Structure formats: C-alpha cells, structure tokens
Amino acid sequence: MxxxxxxxxxxxxxxxxxxxxxxxxxxxxxxxxxxxFHERGHLKAVNVKHHKVGETDEPALYRINDELEYSVEIYEWSGTSWEPYVANDVQVQFYMMSPYVLKTMSHDKKGLFSTSFKVPDVYGVFQFKVEYQKLGYTSLSLSKQIPVRPYKHNEYERFIPAAYPYYGAAFSMMAGFFIFSFVHLYSK
Incomplete structure (x- = not known):
C-alpha cells in the first residue's frame, strides 16, 4: 500500500x-x-469545570433545581502546536442510569465549550459525560461523578400556598371534632 x-x-x-x-x-x-500517528486530528480536553451559576468554586455536591454551568477546553494538534478546536456538535450529558439532561455546548472559537442547565428534580449520584466521536478525529471520553441531594427540611418554604386547601381541611376537622365532643359530652 x-x-x-x-x-x-x-x-x-x-x-x-x-x-x-x-x-x-x-x-x-x-x-x-x-x-x-496523531500528527493530525488528535484532540485533547483540559480545564473541565462545573459550578453553580454566579460562583467560581466547584462544589462537592449539588441540590435539586440548582442552576449550574459546565465548561471544557478542547484543542486539536495541528502538527506543530495545539490549536483551539471549533465544532458545533459537542454535547454534555447529565447522566444517572440514563441522560436526564443532554445539552449541546456553545464555543467561543478559542477552544472553550460551555453550557448551563438546571439540575433535575431527582436526587442521586449523577455524572457529567462528554462522549465525542467524529470521523477523522480521536474520540474524547470525559466523565465526572457528582452527588445531587434533595432539599433539607429547613430549606422548604414554611407555608406553601398550594397547600392552603389541605391546611383548611385539617383545621376544619379539628374544629368539627371539638364541637362534636362538646355536644356529645354536655347533651342529655
């Protein structure tokens, strides 16, 4: 050949x-x-970061319904140096048994791919996954685990407006019980 x-x-x-x-x-x-021989089409990913929107530190865990940002820098070997990789089809998955969130990341033409999304209303151990395979390029496989916890008991609203009918039903049952007891005890 x-x-x-x-x-x-x-x-x-x-x-x-x-x-x-x-x-x-x-x-x-x-x-x-x-x-x-990796002289062309060789990709590398660096600076994989995730954090809550408005913060810069990477947390140890997320809470359900948190807004978060995920970013990664991808470079391609040009034969002499690492050049920023530009593509419109790099996706990140927020994955637990199956993807709960699948987002296409936007790029800044300098190699930085990023996206933001809301953590689903499901708690457990999730993974950020980037599985990128494109013909003519080496594949990228990135994965990072992160736990997602539910709200603590003191993080919920004290009185939820949607529950007012239930509050009313509970108090009316208590009032009915006291009236029934009073009538039953003091009637002849």
Missing part, C-alpha cells in the same frame, strides 16, 4: 482515452498516516 507504484499510479479521466492524471493515493496515505 505504501510503495512507490501506488503513490505514482495514474487514473484515466472520464471521457478521455490517453490523458492520465495522478491519483490521490499519495495524499490519502499521507493524511491517514498523520491521523494514525
């Missing part, structure tokens, strides 16, 4: 019977060998 005969072989152009042009074998094999 890499011998000179295949590199210099010619192809006959359609419609012509004598004109031979150089085939693309040499260019194809040069490009594929660059890819195999």
């Amino acid at each position: 890499f011998n000179n005969r295949f590199f210099r072989s010619g192809v006959q152009k359609a419609g012509s019977q004598t004109k031979h042009e150089k085939s693309g074998n040499e260019q194809f094999l040069t490009e594929i060998s660059k890819w195999v």
Whole structure:
C-alpha cells in the first residue's frame, strides 16, 4: 500500500482515452498516516469545570433545581502546536442510569465549550459525560461523578400556598371534632 507504484499510479479521466492524471493515493496515505500517528486530528480536553451559576468554586455536591454551568477546553494538534478546536456538535450529558439532561455546548472559537442547565428534580449520584466521536478525529471520553441531594427540611418554604386547601381541611376537622365532643359530652 505504501510503495512507490501506488503513490505514482495514474487514473484515466472520464471521457478521455490517453490523458492520465495522478491519483490521490499519495495524499490519502499521507493524511491517514498523520491521523494514525496523531500528527493530525488528535484532540485533547483540559480545564473541565462545573459550578453553580454566579460562583467560581466547584462544589462537592449539588441540590435539586440548582442552576449550574459546565465548561471544557478542547484543542486539536495541528502538527506543530495545539490549536483551539471549533465544532458545533459537542454535547454534555447529565447522566444517572440514563441522560436526564443532554445539552449541546456553545464555543467561543478559542477552544472553550460551555453550557448551563438546571439540575433535575431527582436526587442521586449523577455524572457529567462528554462522549465525542467524529470521523477523522480521536474520540474524547470525559466523565465526572457528582452527588445531587434533595432539599433539607429547613430549606422548604414554611407555608406553601398550594397547600392552603389541605391546611383548611385539617383545621376544619379539628374544629368539627371539638364541637362534636362538646355536644356529645354536655347533651342529655
């Protein structure tokens, strides 16, 4: 496959019977060998970060319904240096058994991919996952676990407006019980 005969072989152009042009074998094999030896199409991810919106520190856990931001820098090896990678199809999954959130990340054309989303109303151990596979590039597989907890008992609202009918029902039952008891005890 890499011998000179295949590199210099010619192809006959359609419609012509004598004109031979150089085939693309040499260019194809040069490009594929660059890819195999990571001289082209090699991706790397650095600075994987996640934090609550408005903060910069990475927390040890999140609470349900928190707003968070996720970012990663992706670079491509150009043969001499790492250049920012630009693509519109890099996605992050917020995953527990199956993806609860799947977001396409936006980029700043300097290699930084980021997105923000709301933590689902489910608690457990989640993972941030980036599984990026594109033809002609090495694949990226990033994963990081993070626990998500429910609200603590003192983090809920004291009186929930949607529960007023239930509060009314409880107090009316108490009032009815006292009136029934009073009438039953003091009647002849």
